[in-house]
Amino acid sequence: QKEVEQNSGPLSVPEGAIASLNCTYSDRGSQSFFWYRQYSGKSPELIMFIYSNGDKEDGRFTAQLNKASQYVSLLIRDSQPSDSATYLCAVDSGTYKYIFGTGTRLKVLA
Amino acid sequence: NAGVTQTPKFRILKIGQSMTLQCTQDMNHNYMYWYRQDPGMGLKLIYYSVGAGITDKGEVPNGYNVSRSTTEDFPLRLELAAPSQTSVYFCASSSQGLRSQPQHFGDGTRLSIL
Numbered sequence: 001q002k003e004v005e006q007n008s009g010p011l012s013v014p015e016g017a018i019a020s021l022n023c024t025y026s027d028r029g030s031q032s033f034f035w036y037r038q039y040s041g042k043s044p045e046l047i048m049f050i051y052s053n054g055d056k057e058d059g060r061f062t063a064q065l066n067k068a069s070q071y072v073s074l075l076i077r078d079s080q081p082s083d084s085a086t087y088l089c090a091v092d093s094g095t096y097k098y099i100f101g102t103g104t105r106l107k108v109l110a
Numbered sequence: 111n112a113g114v115t116q117t118p119k120f121r122i123l124k125i126g127q128s129m130t131l132q133c134t135q136d137m138n139h140n141y142m143y144w145y146r147q148d149p150g151m152g153l154k155l156i157y158y159s160v161g162a163g164i165t166d167k168g169e170v171p172n173g174y175n176v177s178r179s180t181t182e183d184f185p186l187r188l189e190l191a192a193p194s195q196t197s198v199y200f201c202a203s204s205s206q207g208l209r210s211q212p213q214h215f216g217d218g219t220r221l222s223i224l
Contacts, residue, residue: 008150032210043200043215044153051209088152092210096141096160097168100152 002027002093006101014109019076021104023089026070032092033065033072038103039085047087048074079108112136116201116216123191123223131186131219133201141204142184143168143213144176146197153200159184191223 003026013019021035032051036044048063050056050072056063062075072091076083086103093099117132135142140161145153155168159178173195175187184203188195198220202213 004152034212043218044213045215046212049212090153090213096158096210097155098143098210098213100145100154102150102152 002099004089004091004099004101006087006089006104008102009105010107011104012107012109013079015079015081017079019079019083019106019108021074021076021087021089021106022071023073023091023101024071025089025091025099027091027093027099028067028070030091030093033063034090034098035061035063035072035074036088036090037083037085038088044088076106079106081108081110084108114201114203114214114216116199116219118219119217120220121222123188123221125191125193125223127191128187128189129191131188131199131201131221133184133186133216134182135184135201135203135214136182137203137205137214138181139203139214140181140206141211142178143202143204144174144184144186145200145202146170146195147200147218148197156186156199188221193223195221196223197221 034049035047038044050063064073088103089101143158144156157176159165201216204211
């Protein structure tokens with residue numbers, strides 16, 4: 001069974017620090033990788049997506065993909081209390097479908 | 111653009127009742143999805159559709175049915191509600207591309223079966 005694994009956390013970081021969130025996946029055929037942020041009681045919202053090996057930066061967020069090792073990570077620089085949420089990793093699974101990890105809960109301490 | 115709209119936002123059902131969760135999107139997306147999310151868990155795919163008239167089962171389809179008569183609408187039907195169907199239900203849509211595209215989510219329907 002295809003799986004996406006995330007550490008459930010909570011991951012606690014002080015305000016201003018770098019938060020590093022990791023995700024591993026089992027399907028070597030996966031080509032598309034997504035990070036969603038989900039505040040408590042809210043729906044997931046897209047943060048980043050990445051298709052190619054290496055880094056992709058968008059503001060304070062950087063997604064890193066290593067297909068050989070089958071992991072994708074999300075770095076949040078200058079973490080703010082408003083970044084406190086659950087971060088879901090999603091990976092495409094064949095055509096049209098996605099598999100989600102259970103999420104990592106991030107707490108940014110003021 | 112409203113994006114993906116789900117109704118109702120909250121609902122309490124009695125065991126054995128039926129209901130339809132509505133989902134509509136105004137982005138002309140071909141792909142639509144229904145997920146459920148149990149507390150502390152990730153999203154589990156119930157059903158998905160790649161276009162009007164085409165639907166397929168996801169990971170956890172038992173107890174649910176869907177239809178897709180138009181590009182915009184993708185309702186989810188619960189027949190004979192059971193306590194195990196207590197969950198938060200999210201509808202999502204995505205566009206078509208050479209690679210899988212990001213999904214846009216509705217606000218969710220919180221459903222309790224008592």
